[in-house]
Amino acid sequence: MENFFFYFNFVTINLRHFQNIIFIHQLFLVNFVVKVLQDLYIISEGGIVLYHRIFNEKFDVQLFGGLMSALNSFAEELTNEGLSNFELQDKRYTLIRKNDILFVASSSNKIKTKKVIEELQSIVNHFFELYPKEILETWEGDVAIFLDFEKDIENSLEGTIKKFQKAFW
Amino acid sequence: MSDLIFIGMLFESIIIILAVIILVLILTKYFQKKHQFTLYLFLIFLFYLIAIIFSWLSKILVLYSGVDYIYNTTLADPGTLQSWFVLRITDFRFSFFFLTIAIYISYVLKVNVFEKGYNRVHKMIVIVYGIITLVFSLLIYVRGNTLIDAFAFLLIFLYMAMIYVPFLTSSYKSFKLAEEKAFKNAFISLALMSIFYILVPFNFLIDRLLILFGGPGFSLFYFLAWIFVLLGMIASYFGYIRPKSSE
Numbered sequence: 001m002e003n004f005f006f007y008f009n010f011v012t013i014n015l016r017h018f019q020n021i022i023f024i025h026q027l028f029l030v031n032f033v034v035k036v037l038q039d040l041y042i043i044s045e046g047g048i049v050l051y052h053r054i055f056n057e058k059f060d061v062q063l064f065g066g067l068m069s070a071l072n073s074f075a076e077e078l079t080n081e082g083l084s085n086f087e088l089q090d091k092r093y094t095l096i097r098k099n100d101i102l103f104v105a106s107s108s109n110k111i112k113t114k115k116v117i118e119e120l121q122s123i124v125n126h127f128f129e130l131y132p133k134e135i136l137e138t139w140e141g142d143v144a145i146f147l148d149f150e151k152d153i154e155n156s157l158e159g160t161i162k163k164f165q166k167a168f169w
Numbered sequence: 170m171s172d173l174i175f176i177g178m179l180f181e182s183i184i185i186i187l188a189v190i191i192l193v194l195i196l197t198k199y200f201q202k203k204h205q206f207t208l209y210l211f212l213i214f215l216f217y218l219i220a221i222i223f224s225w226l227s228k229i230l231v232l233y234s235g236v237d238y239i240y241n242t243t244l245a246d247p248g249t250l251q252s253w254f255v256l257r258i259t260d261f262r263f264s265f266f267f268l269t270i271a272i273y274i275s276y277v278l279k280v281n282v283f284e285k286g287y288n289r290v291h292k293m294i295v296i297v298y299g300i301i302t303l304v305f306s307l308l309i310y311v312r313g314n315t316l317i318d319a320f321a322f323l324l325i326f327l328y329m330a331m332i333y334v335p336f337l338t339s340s341y342k343s344f345k346l347a348e349e350k351a352f353k354n355a356f357i358s359l360a361l362m363s364i365f366y367i368l369v370p371f372n373f374l375i376d377r378l379l380i381l382f383g384g385p386g387f388s389l390f391y392f393l394a395w396i397f398v399l400l401g402m403i404a405s406y407f408g409y410i411r412p413k414s415s416e
Contacts, residue, residue: 115346160343161352163282167206168198169355169412 036107036119038091043069043102068104072097085113092116096124099133171232173387178228180395184402185225188218191402194410209278210409216271221398223263230259246312256312265306265325268370272325273299276332283339295331302328319377326370337363340408351412358408365401369394 039054041061047069052061072095075083085094092109094116095102103124107116192214199207231240238244238252239259246252257263276295280287302324311317337360344356372394380386 111348160283160339161347163206164352164355164412167202167204167282168210168409169351 036111036116037105037123038108039106040123041065041068041102041104043104045069045100045102068093068095069102072102085116094120096120098124099128173385174228174231177387177391177395178225178232180392181221181225181228184395184398185218185221187399187402188214188221191406191410192218194406198410206278206281209274209281213271213274213278214405216267216274220264220267220271223258223267224261227259227261227264230255242313257307257310260310260312260318262306262310262321265321266303268325269299269302269306269328272328272332275336279332279336279339283336283343298328298331315377315381319374319381322370322374322377326367326374329370330367333363333367337367355408355412358404358406362401362404362408365397365404368397369401372397 039052041049041052041064043049043065047066049061049065052065054061071086072082075081082097083095085092087093087109090109091106092111092113093104093106094113095104096117097103103120105116105120105123192211195207195211195214199211230236234255236255238247239255246256273295305321305324309317309321340356340360340363344353344360347353347356372390376386376388376390376394379388379390
């Protein structure tokens, strides 16, 4: 009986994790289509990468998550505000922390920081608007709740440009 | 006074020529794209053009028709079917009628290109307000009553603002987010176009209010309004027609 409950809990946790991945993937698409954000990581307070989407994987994602979390904690100790962004060659990494979850996105350093923050903030906001903390904690895995988000994807800037291209340009 | 009307007529003739050119370009675009939105744009400009032609016609009637009750406001309205049409043409009511239709189609286009669907409440407000404006334009008319005329101008100005202020904000947001220079230029042109179009009835309204307070009409604001029509059309060209997609 004890084994059954263990197995049941294991399956439930993994199902939720899988659905989280689908959802966050959809979230990422919104910003991917506007060509602002490149890679995206969502990291727990303990430094575990809950979700990542990388175009060219060059390093261990979990190590990167741990590093980001540690860097952010270190910055919080120093400034009380945490790390907001840093640059590596031509890439800029932007960080936003909310409800103990760290959202990290990379972008070209040619794109204005303000625009990247706006895009990442919209991911964070969408995340917590559509699926508040309480819902995510008690979420039973109904995929239909993602439909609203798909509509948001249609409403992206890329959608508007496509419409103009088809009709006028 | 007739000199000012003549200058106004010349001014509007230039605008008509430009509007016809833009309309032909949109029609050409429609034959290329065969897209419903291009058709909406064509209809918008067609109705704008008809509205301008009626405004131009009002000056022709005043200057050259020789019908006494048109230019002599002290004479009573003969109450014939002909005078019903003629007086509403000379007081721009037919222009308002077609402007209202053009503004409504602008709303349809705006929702289709910038939004994912209609907001039921907004749509109802736009339709009801449009119907009120249409009815007011043609039926609420008292000859020589400038206050009622000014109210008709106010209705058109508010309708224009109701549709083109959201159009402006959507275009500006798209301008801020777009990366390709051609797209940025197009969206900022559309944002400017919205401002110019809102300023058109605004300036006409001020001109009408000046008449209400004893002015002779054809003030600076009248000509400013037509300048904004001109600028709006140029901005439309750079927003809708000029950009070439790399697709």
